[in-house]
Amino acid sequence: MAEVLAEGYNVFDTGKSPTGTVKYLSAPADVIELIQSGRLGEHILLVQGGTTTFLAPALSMGAIGVITMSGAPESHLGILSREFQTPCIMTAHLTGSDSRYVVGATGPGHFDEIAKALDGRKVRLDCSDHEVGRVLADD
Amino acid sequence: MTTTEGKRATYKQRYEEADDGLRFQELTYTGNFVGMEPVTDGIKGDKMLRARARSSVLERVSKDDVLRDEFTIDELNDLNNYLAWNIWDVLVMRATEGVSGMIPRQEYEILAFMHEFYRWPEILRMTTEEVGGGQGIMDIGATARREIGTKVNAVHDWCIGAVGFGMGRCGLLALEAIGPDDYVGESNEILKFMQRVLWGKRQDGYILNSQDRYRCRIHEPDFLTQLTSQIEPLEPGSPRHAAFTQFNAAAELLSFLDHYDCRLGLGDTGPYELPDGNLLILRDLFVNEEVFHWSDVCADAGLPHCYTLALVIDPERMSLAEIRVNDISTTFTRPKNYIEAIVGGAVFARERWNTPMGEVYPIKIDELAGPLGRVQTATLKLYAKTSKMCRRDLIWNGQYVYYIDMILPHLRLAGTYDKACRDYDLWEIDQRVANYYYEITKRGFAQEVVPSKIFSGAGYLPFSEKASLRSSKGRWL
Numbered sequence: 001m002a003e004v005l006a007e008g009y010n011v012f013d014t015g016k017s018p019t020g021t022v023k024y025l026s027a028p029a030d031v032i033e034l035i036q037s038g039r040l041g042e043h044i045l046l047v048q049g050g051t052t053t054f055l056a057p058a059l060s061m062g063a064i065g066v067i068t069m070s071g072a073p074e075s076h077l078g079i080l081s082r083e084f085q086t087p088c089i090m091t092a093h094l095t096g097s098d099s100r101y102v103v104g105a106t107g108p109g110h111f112d113e114i115a116k117a118l119d120g121r122k123v124r125l126d127c128s129d130h131e132v133g134r135v136l137a138d139d
Numbered sequence: 140m141t142t143t144e145g146k147r148a149t150y151k152q153r154y155e156e157a158d159d160g161l162r163f164q165e166l167t168y169t170g171n172f173v174g175m176e177p178v179t180d181g182i183k184g185d186k187m188l189r190a191r192a193r194s195s196v197l198e199r200v201s202k203d204d205v206l207r208d209e210f211t212i213d214e215l216n217d218l219n220n221y222l223a224w225n226i227w228d229v230l231v232m233r234a235t236e237g238v239s240g241m242i243p244r245q246e247y248e249i250l251a252f253m254h255e256f257y258r259w260p261e262i263l264r265m266t267t268e269e270v271g272g273g274q275g276i277m278d279i280g281a282t283a284r285r286e287i288g289t290k291v292n293a294v295h296d297w298c299i300g301a302v303g304f305g306m307g308r309c310g311l312l313a314l315e316a317i318g319p320d321d322y323v324g325e326s327n328e329i330l331k332f333m334q335r336v337l338w339g340k341r342q343d344g345y346i347l348n349s350q351d352r353y354r355c356r357i358h359e360p361d362f363l364t365q366l367t368s369q370i371e372p373l374e375p376g377s378p379r380h381a382a383f384t385q386f387n388a389a390a391e392l393l394s395f396l397d398h399y400d401c402r403l404g405l406g407d408t409g410p411y412e413l414p415d416g417n418l419l420i421l422r423d424l425f426v427n428e429e430v431f432h433w434s435d436v437c438a439d440a441g442l443p444h445c446y447t448l449a450l451v452i453d454p455e456r457m458s459l460a461e462i463r464v465n466d467i468s469t470t471f472t473r474p475k476n477y478i479e480a481i482v483g484g485a486v487f488a489r490e491r492w493n494t495p496m497g498e499v500y501p502i503k504i505d506e507l508a509g510p511l512g513r514v515q516t517a518t519l520k521l522y523a524k525t526s527k528m529c530r531r532d533l534i535w536n537g538q539y540v541y542y543i544d545m546i547l548p549h550l551r552l553a554g555t556y557d558k559a560c561r562d563y564d565l566w567e568i569d570q571r572v573a574n575y576y577y578e579i580t581k582r583g584f585a586q587e588v589v590p591s592k593i594f595s596g597a598g599y600l601p602f603s604e605k606a607s608l609r610s611s612k613g614r615w616l
Binding site for chain 2: 013052057071
């Protein structure tokens, strides 16, 4: 069994289990740069928010997997990832950390810790469970 | 399907009177019912709210009830409580999404809520008078029974009361700009408008989908037959299935982006049971709203006002246990993934908001590549355009999406949109709300108070027994 790096809400259950290098996207310019690089399909995208617009072109152009640090399947990004059938794990937390996301009461340290731990790691998404999505190490 | 093999669909049990539905979330709701059993989501939650009502306004109501000039204080409080629960039911989990990174949505939302509560009442009153009274507003609602590609839909109609009254009043209470017994007359004006549109649309005595076990079956049977005659069979896993679902997703994404990451660009109705036992969802995706100046990229891409998709879902294929078309026009199922159970589809285009139904045209699934490319082009251009906007522009643009678009379809059909712009300065920003722009970022108001008060249902204070139906706001002290 591969090491579980992070867990969160599974947006929809699917047999798809994409692998790729985690790419943390912090600004729209990052998204545009990734699209223009032609390497979108190599990455699992890591974002802070659970809204749709930030990742719009990446979803539209074929993102293979998404991890968010907030939001739920009912959030707009959750709805759209279901429609695109893009595996998506939301409000992911590190299994090796006690830090958890709380609406309106989460400092930047929580997000920085997750981004630092996952960015650049090769991972696989396991979205086969009804409720829990898992980010597995695939190094 | 990987997780439901061998199970039968059980969703029809949800429509049996004694059934309480499934729980879609573990959280419970308290609202104004402190010290009482917590309220759940879903069908059971609807039953609990109705059991606690002091009036009969949450049951099936008659045309005469709807035409009555105003609600009583008990009715207002029952509606306030029900809408607060309904908002929690559909939005408490969505509201965990945090910052956008692109569009400051919490900020524009709270400004729009308050702006609507202040400005809509006189515009809705004028509109009611212009169409000859309550029947005219009910007739506007009824148009949705024979149309697709119309924004007279669940989310817009719900927003009039849930957002303009509910969230607007809640936000102003949280900001301590008003007291619980202020603006009673204005509250009545907004809620009556909402009730009339929704009643006219549904015509079953209810106003909300949650009262009908999350069904929005509003279309006339002969109209539906015209649409279903265009449905093409789809084999899950086939290229044509992929083409249809990819188009659905891409158009839905653009509808979100064109409406600043909000649900106003999306409108589901159904589920309608087809003769073969499958379920039909009709989905309007508004990919080009001409009143928004940033929609020029959508117009340049040659996109129509709306694409409407007919999605046929095989409930047995996914072992469907519950399907909800909620009051913000969005479909959720258990199990969650209904895309793999789509076994038929059709696509229609409505060029403009007032294009006659006879001129709405179907697009064959084999011909979706062209429209898909145009949708993707517009998405990329709109994203690039939006990413260059400053924070203030993003907030006020988003504010307009809510404040204008939520009542735009009703004003358009009433013929009062131009009058509202000309005589009521619809597109101006009220000075009170303009000043709140600087308040909402203080003390984490938008980021913390909005989720904790508005989406949790905690801030919907009741009108007191002393409240007067005539009351507006007599003093600023």
